[in-house]
Amino acid sequence: MKEFKTLKILDHFRKAFEKMGVDYDLMRRILQVKFVMDGRKVPVVIGNAKKKDQETENGFIKSLWIYVLMGIINVVLVMMNESYIFQMSLVFGITMFMVMTSLISDFSSVMLDVKDKNLILSKPVNNITLNMAKMIHIVVYLFFITMALVGPALVAAVIRHGVMFFLLFFAEIILLDFFIVALTALLYLGILRFFDGEKLKDIINYVQIGLSMVITIGYQLIGRLFNFIDLNITFQPKWWQYFVIPTWFGAPFEVLLRGDLNIHYIIFSMFALVVPILSIFLYIKLIPVFERNLQKLNNHNGRNRRSKEKLVSWIAAIVCSTKEERSFFHFASKMVKNEREFKLRVYPTLGFAFIFPFIFLANGMRDGGFERIASSNAYFNIYFCALFLPTVVLMMRYSANYKGAWIYKVMPINELESVFKGTLKAFLVNLLLPLYVFECIIFIWIFGVRIFPDLIAVLLNIYIYTVICFKAFKKELPFTRAFQTGQQGTGGAVFLLMLLLGILGGIHFLSKWIPFGIYIYIIVALLINAVLWRTAFKISWETLVE
Structure with a gap:
């Protein structure tokens, strides 16, 4: 088994560990095994590692150069x-x-x-x-x-x-x-x-x-x-x-x-x-x-979740148009809420998405005061809550239970549109929508009800942005990839998509300079959403990434 320099340095403190009641030889062997196993993992910070590299190199050591740059x-x-x-x-x-x-x-x-x-x-x-x-x-x-x-x-x-x-x-x-x-x-x-x-x-x-x-x-x-x-x-x-x-x-x-x-x-x-x-x-x-x-x-308790399941069914009936789509909405909702490793990867990102609009808002308040901010257009900072949406959409393909992907082959799935639409809608309803509604309440308290039409326009832009993010990445069935396989070649796409969010926000901002422009923009955004959500998910089995 590979000998690590860290363990050789640790050997100098052997007596100190033994005085604490530690069996040093056993501890050293446990650490040696753990270090070997860590070499097969890919840290979150280098999600673009290639699979063949993972088998021969320590992914953690490879990630350190990124920390040096930071x-x-x-x-x-x-x-x-x-x-x-x-x-x-x-x-x-x-x-x-x-x-x-x-x-x-x-x-x-x-x-x-x-x-x-x-x-x-x-x-x-x-x-x-x-x-x-x-x-x-x-x-x-x-x-x-x-x-x-x-x-x-x-x-x-x-x-x-x-x-x-x-x-x-x-x-x-x-x-x-x-x-x-x-x-x-x-x-x-x-x-x-x-x-x-x-x-x-x-x-x-x-x-x-x-x-x-x-x-x-x-x-x-x-x-x-x-x-x-x-x-x-x-x-x-x-x-x-x-x-x-x-x-x-x-x-x-x-x-x-x-x-x-x-x-x-x-x-x-x-x-x-x-x-x-x-x-x-x-x-x-x-x-x-x-x-x-x-x-x-x-420990797993046997809580009765019927009330929550009824709520999910009610929401699915509203946002999903077909029975098959509702099935995948239920499936994705359970994965999002119950899979622990998925939440470990995604939820901290949502935390940043929640806090960023208020950070930029606080910077403005520091310079101009509350009254000046309340009468300004600073509510456009709410677009920052969607800044991490490309990462969240990208994570749709990953799961700790990816070996269960065989279920897609045995299910009577006639077309893949319902699979992707149901999953993506579950992501929006369970992850982004609660965050956005909460931020809207706070922003309305700060800026007043005058911004309500703009908040509707922002939400419609976010729906458009979600579909664009989905189209930008290679198509893979939801929850069919292991987290360790990484996110090869996605860094540039994520960056460009973040810029695109700014462009959407800029078009929204320019619409306010036209009489009744915001209402015209809402109508146009509704039409674009209708077209995108109807046409963007027509994907064949042959186009999927193997």
Whole structure:
């Protein structure tokens, strides 16, 4: 079996692990197997990997260059010399955002894995050894991701600011990684204490959306910690800044390297040191409790879902025109709601789609105030909720249960139009429509009922955009591909489709300059929708991707 350099480095800490009650040789072998298996996975960030490459190369290692590119902005920030707390808060904000996002998308399944208990603990392996292997497994990969993000910035730091800056930066990166792992695990533990079975799995997905949104909002808040006056950066302490975690890690640079003993900087610095250490010790202490509660993921209660099924049937009767289409609407709705891995991949994306319109709206409010925004055309920001629709449409083809695709061959399917239309309508009704309706309520509260016709026009544009996204990608039957097969050659198409959304929004905006233009636009959009939804799904079996 392949020998990994990471394990050789870990060998130097053998005695420390053994003092903690860990069977080091067994832990090392478990980690070795896990690293080999990880080489066969494709991280979400490199969905365009080719299948033949996956069999010969470590997909995770291949993904690191993308993180290096994303981390170039950190180099620019570190090279600044105006305000350490400003530049380093931004660096740690960007790093925390990317690492936490990677943890949510690629490593939640590792953290919440219950198979190890059944497979490994049936052998002579103790709990401490297995739990420590799981923790190291996650931390090692997050450390690689973090180093890819901040590695160039660390080089820039030692050149621009010297060795002490570099050492402090490196130490805080380690603390940040441990804090992220512990924080996520403790959050999951809090949920595990009160829920079980299918309900728990749903809550975990919602928490992952919430984490994505909180991190995104926090990233936006970092820039609002500071005021720019004549190009000079000034820090004005507020009570809420104590909840912006990246600020904790930016403050020690001011205290230790510039000798600024501002009481707020000192408190932030204490948080940066004490909170990660306490959280990791708390996590280690609660690992047995965490693992016991993880077994709840195997429980399935027999809840009566008749009321929900009646609602789905009622909606299907409204939006679907044929019995066959309604059948696939039901099928896709159940897949969207019940398949855990699918939700792990898609739901965080929906979280970003939800929060982005409000982020851009908040930027406008900061510059012009609420009253000026309410009388403006800033409600066009709601188009950002559809920005991630190409990714969601693309994910329609993937499933953890893709081996069940044989069912398409044995079902009496006369034509494929009902398959794709029913599935796509289920995606819109279950994923996008609730999000859009909620945002419309908030936007109407901000801008007034005057925008109601525009919201109708936006929804019609989104329906047009959905069909265009579907037509842009190669045609595959829904839920027939494994997630690991990747999304080969789709990056450019997704980018162009995002630009197309802007064009649709621009045409909508221009229509407002014509008398009764918005109403004319709604009529035209209705006609375009009718034509597209009637003609775009006439697909033959021969045109499908094998």
